[in-house]
Amino acid sequence: MTACSQCALRDIQCHVDDSDDVRIRRRRQTTARGGIVEVGTGDLQPALSHPSPGVRGDSASRVASESHILSPSPGNDNAALSNISFDMFADSPFALSFDNMLFLDQIFMGNCGPAEDNNQRGQDSQNPTPTSDMTQTDSQEQDGKDLVSSSEELSAYSWMGVSVDSAFCTAALRSYFDYAAPYLPILLADAFWEDYHANRCSEMLLYAVACRGMPFIEAPDKWNLQQLLAATFRERYLSARSNTCDNETIRLDDLEALALMIDFEYDDSRSLPLLSNLAKLFLTHDALVLMTMNYRILDHDSANSTLPTKLARASERRVLLYWHIYGLDAFHCLDKKQMSRIPNNDVGGSENLSLHETKDYFDALLALAVIARQLTQTLCSPFSKREGVILNDIRNLYEQLDYWRDSCCPRHLRRYTDSAGRPNPIEINKPDSSRTGKYTHLYRGVLWTLELHCRLMIEDCVSEFGIQDKTSLEAEVLARRVEYESLRALNEMVNICQWMKQHETHHEDHERHSLIDLAPNILRNICAGMCYWSCQRGIDLCDSGPPRLLQSRHANDREEILKRKVLNYVEIAKLLRDAAATAASHRDTAHVLERIDKQRELLGSRLNLL
Incomplete structure (x- = not known):
């Protein structure tokens, strides 16, 4: 059996049965023994697509069971996986599957050449570093x-x-x-x-x-x-x-x-x-x-x-850094509506790297980052900006987000809701008291909020660039769905903010912090963004009035109903603003609140004119 690229790099026997994995077979065709795969990112979906017979769930476990025979060998300083154990995230909230580690390694290492490999082998041979388990401890x-x-x-x-x-x-x-x-x-x-x-x-x-x-x-x-x-x-x-x-x-x-x-x-x-x-x-x-x-x-x-002395656990840190940069870049580009500088070359053919339910926080966030990257590539491409977004593309993006929410997100981090859309505490197991368990609510809040942010960004892009075939009935149906998904995201965000108020985190020194205070760049900023969107929605309502299905049959009541509707958006904006304000440990929170308060004042002035 032909060795996989990482075993070939180490010149050891390979124990992975991947004979039916088309993705890996194609990658081998471009890989020289001991070299680096020259590939990019492509349309690979490492923790997203529906399970397929091409990827079996027992492969990763078989690799893990054999990981004890892997010993570090001199290799490219840039080979992130060359000195890494497959159970590097064992017993950690930061569990990243081997397929996803390989996915990140190929994206960021695709341009490395054999010259660098030979240059670094001599240095590494003078300073061999044993592989350690990547387990977070106290x-x-x-x-x-x-x-x-x-x-x-x-x-x-x-x-x-x-x-x-x-x-x-x-x-x-x-x-x-x-x-x-x-x-x-x-x-x-x-x-x-x-x-x-x-x-x-x-x-x-x-x-x-x-x-x-x-x-x-x-x-x-x-x-x-x-x-x-x-x-x-x-x-x-x-x-x-x-x-x-x-x-x-x-x-x-x-x-x-x-x-x-x-x-x-x-x-x-x-x-x-x-x-x-x-x-x-x-x-x-x-x-x-x-x-x-x-x-x-x-x-x-x-x-x-x-x-030179090798930095502690450098290989594991490199994978962690790749994970961080890939996710950061995906959501940064989505917010800016600009294409990523990470290349989009095809990795392993058009077949998707299909996995079952992700293991934990790392895999779930990476899967959502892949969707965010696809949102940008689909909705913000030069073609979409010129001609409008293709109807079927919008539908497919919602399906991917639905699949991530219902099937891909780990069960203990998944959002279970009641009939009103509120997070249901009965379905959410109480996290354990360990160091990793006490952050479970934080991980839930981050994942839930980022998913809703993706849904609202679809509405933002479609509103700015338009959709194709605007005169068709299908276009009208999809436009209503975009509006529905956005309003539902706003409603769910309100419920999540109320849920987050109930779950503060505390340390051994009894210092208490809100969840939003611990994740300001995500939770605070998204709360502020949705507050701004709620204000804009209320302002638009003042101009156009409520939808026909929500209008009163009596003309005398219409003005009063409109005021109540706008007042509802005022209250929602205040709730989201107050949630963002709980990030009190950070000085730039004051600047964030200042910006959204201006929009709230504008909404209030429009309400007074009704």
Whole structure:
């Protein structure tokens, strides 16, 4: 039996029976033994499509059962799966299937050539690193506590270059992993602490982690401290990139730091205009994606050292970073209505990589990101922007979202509702009290909210670009469905906001935070976006009146009914605004509320004119 690409890379016996997997057979045709597959993303759906006989559920379990025979071998520094165990996410909420790991590896490693492989084999052979299980443990908390009393280790890092108390920085590091990281992790906590103790941590990564954890600590003037850390990160990062001897390489932990600081709002009132302008070029989402796709990512703590030390669990961290960037890019491009810079070449033919129900949070979020990417490619293509969206495409996108909600999303994270659309607590098992279990409600809120966001984005794109064949009855039917799906999404979001109020998270120090406070970039921003949409819906209602089926038969009652309808949207907007306001730990929440309050004032003024 021919070995799969990863076993061929390691030059070991392959135990995977994939003889009927057309996708893998095609990939082998483009793979040289020991090389890297030159492929892109394509229309692959790693956790989305309906199950098919071509992919059997026992394959992954067979691979896992044989994983104990896999030993690391020298390989390409860029081969994310070459040093990774198949059960890397065992007993973790962040369970990513092997097929999805392979999917991400092919997307981001497709452009790597054999020259890089040969270049890095010599370095890796000098420093072999044993493969470890990628299991999140509570050791990260203990490591953080030990740091408080370890002044020797603290002095090894350049906190001295920043006018911030080292105790605050240490507390911010711990707070990042306790509060900011769970909903959208970028790096592994235990790997970070291991590198920290060994003095291998990138200077930029320390500033980025401390900056993102600063909102959750108790410190006087913590907002200025956060801005100081952010400004230092920006200055050091730009300086490092301009001084590097090789502009085609970047350290893994530097790339993790960049991913952490994307979309951070800098206070430029005290900084040089040059730094601000450079940041707009090199600290952007596009820069992150392009560097990940095109640069050689170093797993070592020094690019120039003759005996570099490998970063802790670099292979696992690379997969995690790929997962984060792929999902971030999918929803970023959907919000901007722009095509992704991640190439869309076909991976493994037109056959879909079909899986059954996803295992956990990682797989579910990746599957939803695949749908979001397809939304952008379908609704925001140059053809759709010119000619309008094809009717059947809209229908297919709703079917994919329905399948994800009803079948693909893991059962313990799935949204069960009563007849009114409210989350049904009877059907949702109470999460266990373990470290991973206490974040279950957070994972549910993130997944549910992102799904509803996708449905509302369909309405946004269709409203902007129109649909084809506008005069047909089918077009009218589909237009009504788009409106129905959007209103239902708004109604479900209201119910989810009320549900999230009942579920705060707390840590050992009894600090309590709302779910929205722990995931501001998703939960807060989507609540704010739906608040804006609710206001706009109320304003449109003032202009056009309610639908004919909701109009009163008596002319005298029509004005009163219209006022009640608009008032209902006013109340919905207030509820969503109050939900967004619960992200109180973050300074930029005030700016978000300021923007939506202007829209609420406009709706209120229109209501007063009725």
